[in-house]
Amino acid sequence: MKYLILVGDGMGDYPLDELGGKTPLEAAKTPAMDELCAQGELFLTKTVPEGFPPGSDVANLSLIGYDPDRYYTGRAPLEAASMGISLAPDETAFRCNLVTLDRSLPEQITMVDFTAGHISSEEAAELIEVLEARCGGGIFRFYPGVSYRHLLILRGFLPGFKTVPPHDYIDQNISSYHQAYFQESTWAAMLTEAEAILAEHPVNRRRLDAGLLPANGIWPWGEGTTPTMPSLFERFGIIGSMISAVDLLKGIGTFAGLDIINVPGATGFIDTNYEGKAQAALDALKSQDFVFVHLEAPDESGHQGSIDNKIQAIEDFDQKIVDGITKELLSKNVDFRAVITMDHFTPISLRTHTSDLVPTILYDSRRYKTGTGLPFSERATSENDTEILANGHRLINKLLEQAEV
Template identity: 35%
Template sequence: MKIANKKRAVMLIADGLGDRPIPSLGNKTPLEYASTPTLDELCKNGISGLIHPYRPGAKCGTDWGHLCLFGYDPAPFYTGRGSIEAASAGIRLQEGDVAFRGNFATVADDFTVADRRAGRISEKEDIDALLEAIQDITIDGCSFLVRSLTEHRLALVMRGAGLSGKVANTDPGTACEGQPVNDPRTSCASGEERTARILWEFLQEVHARWQNHPVNQRRLAQGKLPANFILTRGSGSAIVLPPFAERFPGARVACIAGDVTITGIAEMCGFEGYTQSSFTGGFDSDYAGKARKAVELLQDYDLVIVHVKATDLCGHDDLPLKKAEVIEKIDGMYRYILENTDLAATYYIMTADHSTPCQYREHSADPVPSFFCGPDVRTDSVQHYGERACGAGLLNQYTGAQLMATIMDYLGFNPKFGA
């Protein structure tokens, strides 16, 4: 039975969706190359544009981009990705803690990076065993909390007196295999020396304990890459956001994601986060299940946000055909949502937190194709959902926060300025 309530909205975020023309696809982007009849239909019946998640020319990380899409200007609150990852991992930060975003990684004996993601390690038993082996480490009065996140990702928190919240990344960066691990002691500013030294000593001890760990011996025997190091980046202290409900009183928002970083950010904003084992942050995510969950949650929430991570993975790994394939699965998600919601009482939004062009293999400042469709929405001339097509739409030059404010306005939660 289709939902028929007061007006509600579904916003689907395809992480890293935006791209650039690719010669092997006939100089089309993966979105332009993909078959997307449902997304094209929504564009045709709504308003579209190229949105800047933060502002024109700004290259956003996933955390920053999502904070913008969730209605915030992150600049006054942001201290680093690490604190978001810690919250996502269920670690309650204390004053003085330093948090990092981390990866299980594979390094050679000379500490050059062989694989930043240890072959995208995802086996829970392996991850749990490796983390158990390092939980008792203390250095110079500092203890360490390490918790797993999605697949190869983890959160690391340093807890002790006199620590600095800013430490250089040890991760050399995306597509930098073959480069050495960055030693944070060599690039630390005044006041950061002790924290950088303690972190480096911890990472060396982790490597020593993991190098010949039974998990890694078994992985090598199975032809898999060992997880023998932690690469860190995005250090920071606790982020405290004003609740979303302070700006939009009464609005109830839910967020469905397989990547716990996204549900963590959502919960920091005051949204309800939803996930389940089949909602992964990888290519094997249950796309249809997320669509069914979105329809279910529309019974109780004004806005349901659905996050898909795989488009971003394709960009980072230079997989344009796979990215087009994922986009076609997203089209199927929206087909199910349309068929099971009241078209006269539901708004449908599609956007992204940033672009991740396949040939670039990293986030870029390219604006993201977006649409807003639903009852009484102004329409424009856009007929197809794609980067160049959306450039002719009326949403052009909107920011992510402005898009969220527009959604709240249509739902009746946007307060009026002045009398």
Template identity: 50%
Template structure:
């Protein structure tokens, strides 16, 4: 049996008047996902336990079969593992965004103009993080360049009990009420303020502004945590596997669980990603002997955070055609397979951040008869209508692997 999970990050949404009261998932043309839902099993899964922030870290940990209440130690250490950064037990890691802030003289009065600095390129960001390391790095603070705006800071013997806010949660707001709080927060704020003092004048940012793009003019810290430990996926489920993702967070969860992280050329984490390349890479892993592949696609989530309706619809349609369709056709060569499509969390365009509502999932196994139930498609309302809900999200993987529906 071959197993494939296809996760569209943040696909789920609320009804939007502009598209006739439908959600983007319902409005988008998704014949493959709809066929899968109509012929398989569809329902809801609660991926975020009560009391947890509805981030991709917690949600994907659940989907992969690990109870966040037992295994979650923070977002950034998972990203560190995904980046290949070696961590000591005394290290505290922080997500380090390159953001665009407004130009008020008082740092606290600045506005979060763009949490991703116009989706700065990885190459440009690497130059800026090099400069950050040169000016701010020392034996206590180490900075590591990631993908686009997503980077990492490691604080040796740093504090852990801090109150911090993801920058994508405060787009367009004055940042003063959302700056770090708690032990060591004054040091983090000083680093952020120092970064604003030199990043805006860096040649990379001057060139970006000349091209009409937003400058990545400040660091923003959040998502702190300690080195995580997960049991091997192979021991938990008895399967060899791989993970395919453009973002270090989900790569890190997979690598912590012993899955092979597969890099796909052109995978970016946004709408310009190599959708088909991810599907083909998954099939190659299965053909090479892997039992299980987890494909993560970030693009719908990015569109949700940016409030871009057309981009979110396009991302969903690209996933359906170039990932779900391609994978499903490729799986037919195998004697038996099971495929699951789902979201990790809602990223409503109206809110531009995550919410913890249960999300739709659909599972299909080779040989199940096509029911051609045209009233069932892969969307939020269809999932609700079945009455099936898995309250403990980490148990979904057990159902999927064991075929218990």
């Protein structure tokens, strides 16, 4: 038996006037998911437990079978794992964005762009290298990542201030959170130096000359110490792979003890290598029991507020990933059970994540044509008094048809 979890990140949405009252998932042509849904089970999964923000970190932890209440320590330690950085027990990881701040108004600092104009990885690496050389060493260490996404490791435990995700404050006055970092003297010294370096750096002068946003600030957030998680092998005796373009998912996969497969051309956007991901999943299943395939593109389209991109991303997910994988397994008479779902909604109208229960298909190739008869949509569930899986992290037990070993 093979087990699959196929996730369209942020795929869920609300009905839109522009689509005649349909959601993007309903408007998209999704014959593969509709067929698997009609022949399978359909239920709602609570991926974001009470008291947690609806982040991809929390929601995907649930989907892969780990209770966020028990295992979630923060986003940054998960990303650190994906970058091959292991934290000592007394170290705290922070996601460290390069950002563009506007200080031109008195008493105000505006978060102009949490991506520093989608700065290139090459430019960013130059900046992070200088920050490490001049502000690192002592209790801080900087590690370069992709584009604006970097890591800051603190030797010691959580500081006594609250951090916030910069993408929640686009075009807003963020000065009170900025000042909070300066309450502690070691942080104040490090940040003062870092901002002075960034203000003068040739990379930023070149960006300004080219009409691009400068990376004139760093924004540490998402902090946490390293989680201790038993692997899926220890829990269920299964081995498997994580297929995703996104560091966060690779980090979760690392902690779950999965092989991390890097697919060439997997970008996290609508131009990603869908066929490559499907093929990687099929290759992994030749020798393994389980794959988790994650597609970021519907979420990015939701954040952009682009209906067309979201529909395209969902149709590509359906055709190239869901159909691409399941058709091949069916044609080879390989028995499998598959979950097809999303981690959370990223509604076009809100351009951010919500905590709605997510519609979830569970298909079993051995019980072909005994299922719901419904198409896959957010609405099919609400109209049909559907079962609710209140502990989303138990989805894995349902998929594997087993309790913990």
